[in-house]
Amino acid sequence: MYARRAAQLLQELSSCEEGQLPPYNGDKFDQVIRECEEHSRQFQSLIRDKDIETKNEDHYGSFIHHLSIIRNKRCLMAYMYKRAEVIQSNRWNVGRVLPREIQDKLNFSEQEYFKDYCGVIDSYMKDLDLDLTVDMVPPKDPYIRVRVLSEIGEVSLGDHAVSLTKDSFHFLRRTDAEPFISQGLMEEFVE
Amino acid sequence: MPGYYDISDILMEDEAVSVVFHVGANGVGLLDPGTETNSVEKGAKIDLPFWLAHELCRRRAVSITIPSCFGQKMKKDVQADAACVDLGTRYPYFYEFGCKLFPLVGDKSIGPFLRHTFANRYKEMLSKSHTASLNAIPKFVLRLSKEEYQLFEAARSSMVEFKKWRVRDLGLMKTTIVGHKRKTDLH
Numbered sequence: 001m002y003a004r005r006a007a008q009l010l011q012e013l014s015s016c017e018e019g020q021l022p023p024y025n026g027d028k029f030d031q032v033i034r035e036c037e038e039h040s041r042q043f044q045s046l047i048r049d050k051d052i053e054t055k056n057e058d059h060y061g062s063f064i065h066h067l068s069i070i071r072n073k074r075c076l077m078a079y080m081y082k083r084a085e086v087i088q089s090n091r092w093n094v095g096r097v098l099p100r101e102i103q104d105k106l107n108f109s110e111q112e113y114f115k116d117y118c119g120v121i122d123s124y125m126k127d128l129d130l131d132l133t134v135d136m137v138p139p140k141d142p143y144i145r146v147r148v149l150s151e152i153g154e155v156s157l158g159d160h161a162v163s164l165t166k167d168s169f170h171f172l173r174r175t176d177a178e179p180f181i182s183q184g185l186m187e188e189f190v191e
Numbered sequence: 192m193p194g195y196y197d198i199s200d201i202l203m204e205d206e207a208v209s210v211v212f213h214v215g216a217n218g219v220g221l222l223d224p225g226t227e228t229n230s231v232e233k234g235a236k237i238d239l240p241f242w243l244a245h246e247l248c249r250r251r252a253v254s255i256t257i258p259s260c261f262g263q264k265m266k267k268d269v270q271a272d273a274a275c276v277d278l279g280t281r282y283p284y285f286y287e288f289g290c291k292l293f294p295l296v297g298d299k300s301i302g303p304f305l306r307h308t309f310a311n312r313y314k315e316m317l318s319k320s321h322t323a324s325l326n327a328i329p330k331f332v333l334r335l336s337k338e339e340y341q342l343f344e345a346a347r348s349s350m351v352e353f354k355k356w357r358v359r360d361l362g363l364m365k366t367t368i369v370g371h372k373r374k375t376d377l378h
Contacts, residue, residue: 001221002240007205014198046218057230060252061218067246074201081196 006075203284204242273311278336320346
C-alpha cells in the first residue's frame, strides 16, 4: 500500500541497462491497480456525508488516500512511458523485425504499439521517398568490407545477385549491408 | 525541473523521512505499524515516504524532522574529508533530496552545506574522471551520488573521445620503429 509496490516496478525498470527492458511485469501492474481501488474505497468511506471544508481527521485521512492514488498513477504512467520510449528506439537501432528475446519481454499491447509505430515511420519515409533508418552514424565511405557470420544465401542487391555464404568476405555498399549488420548476420571487417 | 515521467525523480521521492503529525488522520492505520486503531494519532512520529511528507507539510499537517543525512554526524564527516564520504550506497539522491527538503524544514544551513560538500568532492572527482579508462571502474565511483556519477561519466567519456581524436588516423601519425632490416640474403 501507499505506492511501495509501484516504486518496486520502477526500480525493476531503472535497474536495467539503457535501451534494454525487463519483461513486462503484468502481475505487479495489476496489483498496483487493485491498490488504487482499495485507496478509492477507503477514500469514499471517509468523505461520505462530510462537509469538505472541515479539516478533521477524516479529511486528512482521505487526503492521504487521494495522494496515494495520484502517486500510483504517476508511477504507472512513468513505467509505460519509459517502456514506450525504449520500444521506439528499438525500431531505429534494431530494425523492423524484433528478435525473439526482445519480443518476449513485451506484452500484447506493446507489440501492437511497435507495429503501429513502424507503420507510421514507414508511411512517413514513403512520402519522403527516403530511408531514414540507414546511416545513423555518418559513414566515412559508401562501401565497406563485410564478413558474413551466418548463412544467408542468395540475395539480390541492386542489379546483381550475391551469394552470402558463411565466412565469406564481400565488398558491399553500406546501405545494403546495414540491415544485415544490425541483425547480427554480418560484421564489418576492420583491418 | 525534473519532469512528470522522470524515473529518478520518482525514486528519489520514495526516500523515507521521519515526520511528526500535528493532526490526527483516520483510515490510514497502515502508515503506523504501532497503532491498534485504523488511524494515526496527533503527535505520532512516523516514517513516511518523501512524496507524502512533502504534500502534508505544505498543508501544515505534519512537520518534517531533518534526516540523518543532513545531521551533525554527517557534517562532521564532511568536515573531516568530504571525498571519502560514501554517498553512493547510503544516500544516492543526496543533492536532489537536499534541494527539495530545504524549503520545508526550518534549518537554513542545509543549502550552504550541500554546496560545500559538492565543491569539496568535485575536485577529486574531476581529476579521477580524466584519468579513468573506459572499462575499469575505480572503487571510488561507488561512493558517488547519482548526480555526481552522471558528471563523472560525462567527463570520462569526453576524455576518452578526446584521446581517440588525438590519435586518429591521418595517415601520418603512426610511426613504426625503423629497424635495421638488412637483407642478408643476397641472391
